[in-house]
Amino acid sequence: MTKRALITGITGQDGAYLSRLLLERGYEVWGAVRRTASINNWRLVDLGIAGDVQFIEFDLLEFSNVQKVIEKTRPDEVYNLAAQSFVSASFELPIYTGHVDGMGVTLILEAIRQVSPGTRFYQASSSEMFGKAQAVPQRESTSFHPRSPYAVAKLYGHWITVNYRESYGLHTCSGILFNHESPLRGSDFVTRKITLGLARIKRGEASELRMGNLDAKRDWGFAGDYVEGMWRMVQQPEGDDYILATGEVHSVQQFIDRAAEALGIPLVWEGEGCDKIGIDRKTGNRLISIDPSLFRPAEVDISVGDASKAQSQLGWQRQMSFAQLVEEMATRDEQRLQDGSLRY
Numbered sequence: 442m443t444k445r446a447l448i449t450g451i452t453g454q455d456g457a458y459l460s461r462l463l464l465e466r467g468y469e470v471w472g473a474v475r476r477t478a479s480i481n482n483w484r485l486v487d488l489g490i491a492g493d494v495q496f497i498e499f500d501l502l503e504f505s506n507v508q509k510v511i512e513k514t515r516p517d518e519v520y521n522l523a524a525q526s527f528v529s530a531s532f533e534l535p536i537y538t539g540h541v542d543g544m545g546v547t548l549i550l551e552a553i554r555q556v557s558p559g560t561r562f563y564q565a566s567s568s569e570m571f572g573k574a575q576a577v578p579q580r581e582s583t584s585f586h587p588r589s590p591y592a593v594a595k596l597y598g599h600w601i602t603v604n605y606r607e608s609y610g611l612h613t614c615s616g617i618l619f620n621h622e623s624p625l626r627g628s629d630f631v632t633r634k635i636t637l638g639l640a641r642i643k644r645g646e647a648s649e650l651r652m653g654n655l656d657a658k659r660d661w662g663f664a665g666d667y668v669e670g671m672w673r674m675v676q677q678p679e680g681d682d683y684i685l686a687t688g689e690v691h692s693v694q695q696f697i698d699r700a701a702e703a704l705g706i707p708l709v710w711e712g713e714g715c716d717k718i719g720i721d722r723k724t725g726n727r728l729i730s731i732d733p734s735l736f737r738p739a740e741v742d743i744s745v746g747d748a749s750k751a752q753s754q755l756g757w758q759r760q761m762s763f764a765q766l767v768e769e770m771a772t773r774d775e776q777r778l779q780d781g782s783l784r785y
């Protein structure tokens with residue numbers, strides 16, 4: 442029998458890659474999308490699957506709507522990827538972020554419990570929950586210390602997912618995913634901001650890129666690899682919590698260096714701290730500068746995960762290397778600027 446999946450956040454980066462994977466595996470895919478003047482489905486268009494999914498209006502802030510969506514679609518699997526997902530914005534929108542990223546999870550779980558208790562549930566939890574990391578690398582057993590309203594809300598979402606599993610026996614999974622990127626990443630996130638910004642500089646469409654904390658270190662993987670892990674979690678006989686990560690760490694500055702290299706920009710650094718600048722070795726032009734307003738009220742200095750549980754229990758492993766990922770993102774952005782296909 443054809444399986445039916447409901448994906449919230451289908452218009453986001455992970456929603457697009459997960460839709461493609463589920464369609465390839467023969468699923469009927471429903472995308473739960475919030476009402477907007479015009480649907481923002483450029484990522485699904487980019488992957489050539491916009492016509493293959495069915496959309497249903499959905500808002501994580503309205504229980505009657507969530508309940509109706511579950512009732513109408515009766516999915517075998519729900520992937521809750523919808524969120525206000527930008528850490529920086531959560532400092533400006535702490536209450537909204539709490540409602541959507543935290544309480545919103547309970548709305549779906551409660552609807553599943555009442556209407557369709559056989560439905561399996563995946564929650565998009567985040568490495569940001571580890572925040573001020575109590576151990577390096579972070580494992581499923583590492584204690585949490587969230588450092589932003591986003592991370593605090595995600596922690597609530599994580600524990601309510603565990604709680605509905607323990608209290609009601611629902612099949613629920615919490616995927617604690619470390620940063621994962623792709624050419625479909627939102628352009629506010631640091632990786633895509635860098636690849637798009639440097640591609641613009643290379644083409645003479647911009648002169649300078651203003652950055653925040655260059656010393657932050659992240660464990661960056663490819664989103665296409667991570668949606669495979671999500672699916673594998675949901676296929677297990679019992680719901681559980683798993684980390685997906687590469688185990689490799691790079692600083693923001695290293696990401697910039699790699700992207701510049703991929704684009705053939707001869708970048709060198711001068712100065713220290715907030716006075717550090719990246720300059721073009723050939724022309725002497727300033728390409729990168731530091732903007733202190735882009736620093737966060739509380740920072741996650743280093744984030745690196747140990748995915749050995751997912752590796753041993755799910756057989757999951759990332760496929761794309763850091764170097765490949767940066768190169769693919771940078772060259773795709775350059776290409777988009779060249780052929781006018783940039784949709785963000």
Ligand code: NDP
Pocket residue numbers: 449450451452453454455456474475477481499500501502521522523524525526527541565566567568617618619620621622627
């Ligand atoms: P994106 O920001 O690309 O996508 C977020 C999605 O959520 C969009 O489809 C957006 O819809 C939707 N959304 C936001 N608010 C609402 C709402 N109130 N009701 C319904 N839908 C809403 O995120 P990613 O694809 O990168 O991430 C997917 C999930 O994984 C998120 O929950 C994120 O927090 C989490 N995560 C991501 C990581 C990463 O590195 N990418 C790491 C760890 C966790 P719209 O198009 O209308 O804006």
Ligand code: GDP
Pocket residue numbers: 528529569620629630631632634651652653654655657658659693735736737740741
């Ligand atoms: P996050 O790990 O979910 O917060 O993902 P981001 O891509 O938004 O940020 C990753 C890291 O890059 C954080 O430590 C940021 O402080 C740092 N960073 C440095 N400069 C920037 C910038 O200009 N934009 C963003 N988004 N992050 C930046």
